[in-house]
Amino acid sequence: MATLQTKSAARLMMAPSVIALLIWMIVPLSLTLYFSTLNYNLFNPAETPFIGLMNYRFFLSDPAFLTALQNTLTLVVGVLIITVGGGILLALLLDQVFYGVSIVRLLVIAPFFVMPTVAALVWKNMMMNPVYGVIGQALEFVGIGAIDWFSNAPLTAVIIIVAWQWLPFSTLILLTALQSLSEDQKEAAEMDGAKALSIFWYITLPHMARAITVVILIQTIFLLSIFAEIYVTTSGGPGLQTTNIPYLVYSQALLQFDVGGASAGGIVAVVLANIVAFFLVRLIGKNLDA
Amino acid sequence: MARAVSTRRKIGFTVLGWTVGLLIFFPVLWTVITSFKTELAAISIPPQWVFFDWTLENYVEVQERSNYFRFMMNSVYLALGSTLVGLIFAVPAAWAMAFSPTKSTKNILLWMLSTKMLPAVGVLVPIYLIFRDMGLLDTRTGLIVVLFLINLPIMVWMLYTYFREIPVEILEAARMDGATLMKEITQVLAPMAVPGIASTVLLSVILAWNEAFWTLNLTTTDAAPLTAFIASFSSPQGNFYAKLSAASTMAIAPILIIGWFSQRQLVRGLTFGAVK
Numbered sequence: 001m002a003t004l005q006t007k008s009a010a011r012l013m014m015a016p017s018v019i020a021l022l023i024w025m026i027v028p029l030s031l032t033l034y035f036s037t038l039n040y041n042l043f044n045p046a047e048t049p050f051i052g053l054m055n056y057r058f059f060l061s062d063p064a065f066l067t068a069l070q071n072t073l074t075l076v077v078g079v080l081i082i083t084v085g086g087g088i089l090l091a092l093l094l095d096q097v098f099y100g101v102s103i104v105r106l107l108v109i110a111p112f113f114v115m116p117t118v119a120a121l122v123w124k125n126m127m128m129n130p131v132y133g134v135i136g137q138a139l140e141f142v143g144i145g146a147i148d149w150f151s152n153a154p155l156t157a158v159i160i161i162v163a164w165q166w167l168p169f170s171t172l173i174l175l176t177a178l179q180s181l182s183e184d185q186k187e188a189a190e191m192d193g194a195k196a197l198s199i200f201w202y203i204t205l206p207h208m209a210r211a212i213t214v215v216i217l218i219q220t221i222f223l224l225s226i227f228a229e230i231y232v233t234t235s236g237g238p239g240l241q242t243t244n245i246p247y248l249v250y251s252q253a254l255l256q257f258d259v260g261g262a263s264a265g266g267i268v269a270v271v272l273a274n275i276v277a278f279f280l281v282r283l284i285g286k287n288l289d290a
Numbered sequence: 291m292a293r294a295v296s297t298r299r300k301i302g303f304t305v306l307g308w309t310v311g312l313l314i315f316f317p318v319l320w321t322v323i324t325s326f327k328t329e330l331a332a333i334s335i336p337p338q339w340v341f342f343d344w345t346l347e348n349y350v351e352v353q354e355r356s357n358y359f360r361f362m363m364n365s366v367y368l369a370l371g372s373t374l375v376g377l378i379f380a381v382p383a384a385w386a387m388a389f390s391p392t393k394s395t396k397n398i399l400l401w402m403l404s405t406k407m408l409p410a411v412g413v414l415v416p417i418y419l420i421f422r423d424m425g426l427l428d429t430r431t432g433l434i435v436v437l438f439l440i441n442l443p444i445m446v447w448m449l450y451t452y453f454r455e456i457p458v459e460i461l462e463a464a465r466m467d468g469a470t471l472m473k474e475i476t477q478v479l480a481p482m483a484v485p486g487i488a489s490t491v492l493l494s495v496i497l498a499w500n501e502a503f504w505t506l507n508l509t510t511t512d513a514a515p516l517t518a519f520i521a522s523f524s525s526p527q528g529n530f531y532a533k534l535s536a537a538s539t540m541a542i543a544p545i546l547i548i549g550w551f552s553q554r555q556l557v558r559g560l561t562f563g564a565v566k
Contacts, residue, residue: 010386017383017446018398024439025405028413028420035415093310098303104311106550110318113549115500117520118538122321124524125531132333132531134320141336167314169560176557214561225409228502228517232524246503249411253418254507263415270412277407285400 029270035263042257055264064240064248065265072244072272075159076223080216082163087170087215088208092200094171095178105175112168116228123161124150124233154234154242161229166222170215177211178204217280224273245269318542325349325535332531348536356519358537365515365541367430368505369498372437373491376445379438381487384449389458399450402443410440410503421508430513433505437498444497445490448559452486489555492548496556499545516541 036055040048059065094105111119128149130136136146149157181204189199227246230236236243236251243251249269253262312319324332326344352358387395417436418427426432456479464478502517509518520541523534549556 006390007392010390010392013382013386014398017379017402017442020379020439021402021405021442025408028416029408031416031420032413090310093303093307096303096307098300098307100304101307104307106553107311107315109549109553110315110546113496113500113546114318114542115517115520115538115545116502117506117517118321118542119317121520121523121534122317122538125534126320126324127317132335134316134337137336164314164317172553172557173561218561221407225411225503227410228506228521231502231506232521246409246411249414250507253415259415259419266409266412266415269409273407273409273412277404280407281400281404284403285396 032263032266032270035259036267038260040259040263042259048260051260055260056268059252059261059264059268064243065245065268067240068243068245068248071155071240071242072224072246074155075162075226075244076220078156078159079163079166079223080219082159083166083170083219084212084215086163086167087174088205088212090167090171091174091178091208092204094175109168109172111165112172114165116165117232119165120161120229120232123157123164128157128160150234151238154238158226158229158233158242161233162223162226165229166219169219173215174208174211177208181207213283217276217283220276221273221280224269224276245272318546321535321538323535324532325539327532327535329530329532332535348532349540352533352537352540356537358519358540361514361516361519362540364430364513365499365517368433368437368513368515369495371430371434372441372498373494375434375438376442376494377487377491380442380445380449380490384446384453387446387450388453388456399447402446406440406443414507418507428509428512428514433508433513433515436504436508437501440501440504441494441497444559445494448490448493448555449486451558452489453483456482489552489559492552493556493559496545496549496552 037050037052038048039051039054090108094101094108098104114122125133127133127135128147130146130148133146135149140146147153185203186199189203194202225246226244227250230242230244230247231250234242236247245265246269249262249265252258252265323339325348326346327338327342328345328347331338331342387399421427421432424432426435460478460482461474464474469478499515500517502521505515505517506521509515520534520537523537
């Protein structure tokens with residue numbers, strides 16, 4: 001089918017995309033690598049002496065880095081636990097037959113389309129505000145008393161906001177996987193007298209395993225670089241309590257003008273993401289042959 | 291699908307389903323409701339649910355005071371501009387990969403995806419400096435380029451998975467019947483490719499509309515879209531709940547509606563076809 005002519009035509013058609021992405025990948029990344037070896041501050045851009053790996057040493061030994069790394073991991077793991085656990089339950093629920101299930105489905109996936117800056121501000125001001133927030137008033141009503149989320153549990157607050165935004169994603173994907181499970185298999189198990197819980201454990205969950213892996217990997221990629229939610233709610237604070245690695249790099253670069261240090265931090269972020277990406281690409285690559 | 295379900299079970303799940311659905315949707319619902327309140331009603335304790343004087347004053351004021359229209363037009367320009375440029379690049383590439391695959395096609399696809407893994411913070415500094423030196427900071431052109439590049443891999447992937455489902459036999463049959471190239475494109479290929487292209491456009495528009503990292507870092511006023519406009523409400527003097535709600539409602543409404551229409555395609559686009 002593919003003649004020599006169509007082959008070169010195909011190459012020509014692919015060239016713009018390939019070249020654009022190649023430039024997008026190589027130019028900034030090599031510049032970041034280069035900057036990361038310089039003592040480069042925007043206050044004094046005329047002098048940028050080469051200092052080797054000093055920026056990495058400073059960045060990695062800065063206590064702020066360890067805190068940021070810890071916060072990044074807490075954020076990713078916390079959100080994953082909520083979204084995968086909640087996503088499985090929600091998918092099971094939305095797979096049932098009930099009145100208005102299609103409308104409920106729309107309600108559940110809505111948060112995913114809400115702009116991150118809107119989500120962050122709405123939660124901060126109208127849900128979690130200790131005086132006017134709906135959550136505070138509800139807690140007050142049941143006698144627990146309002147919580148000042150952003151002073152007392154800032155990282156938990158950020159986790160809740162981000163989890164709310166990503167719960168629809170995992171639900172949607174797990175539901176899609178669930179719907180491809182054949183009824184026959186479940187019915188056969190039911191006939192053999194299997195309980196609902198063991199059907200879930202031995203049939204449904206293994207069937208969803210692949211989708212769960214996809215959800216975990218894709219979300220991790222996005223969650224590692226959460227920025228807007230922190231930028232609008234806490235600006236990384238109080239102190240460093242909600243500073244994650246993207247926010248630390250941002251503040252180093254655009255608030256402290258330390259290009260060298262920020263670049264080193266950026267490279268650390270790239271390495272972290274690539275460890276995750278390695279697994280994701282392998283997983284999807286496998287699927288490509290099937 | 292067609293399971294026999296007892297009415298009791300169905301009603302039970304209806305109650306549970308709606309409760310959970312409304313709980314998750316609540317922040318959005320509350321924002322919309324608050325946008326119709328006066329500032330005073332918005333912070334009243336206990337909260338007012340339905341029985342308050344509904345007003346449109348927040349919408350009018352947001353519009354008048356902050357030049358909301360300009361931010362919105364920036365969002366529209368950025369979303370449509372980056373999508374259009376993306377299509378020009380992605381359609382031919384995906385087409386070639388789907389219909390003239392070579393040994394390296396799979397590797398190219400995976401490599402394209404891997405560029406998505408590049409965290410934005412890793413390249414923020416050089417992009418910022420390049421933009422500064424080229425005078426692209428706070429310009430629509432600059433942001434369109436960035437948004438187009440970060441969405442390009444997803445567009446290629448999504449189009450590829452759609453195009454691959456078009457049977458080549460139909461094309462061959464049309465050729466045998468003596469269809470001209472023009473007819474082949476307009477009458478055979480286009481009708482089959484359009485749904486895939488439409489879904490890709492929707493996804494790209496959604497992603498570009500909501501993108502916040504680059505818009506916050508590369509714009510200040512001139513090219514700032516709604517994401518940045520909303521973020522400006524986080525300053526202390528900007529905390530007017532009713533106005534914030536009105537601005538938020540206007541910022542999310544179009545994308546929410548588009549998103550609801552394209553939920554199915556979204557799964558495919560976001561998982562690169564790994565879950566069907």
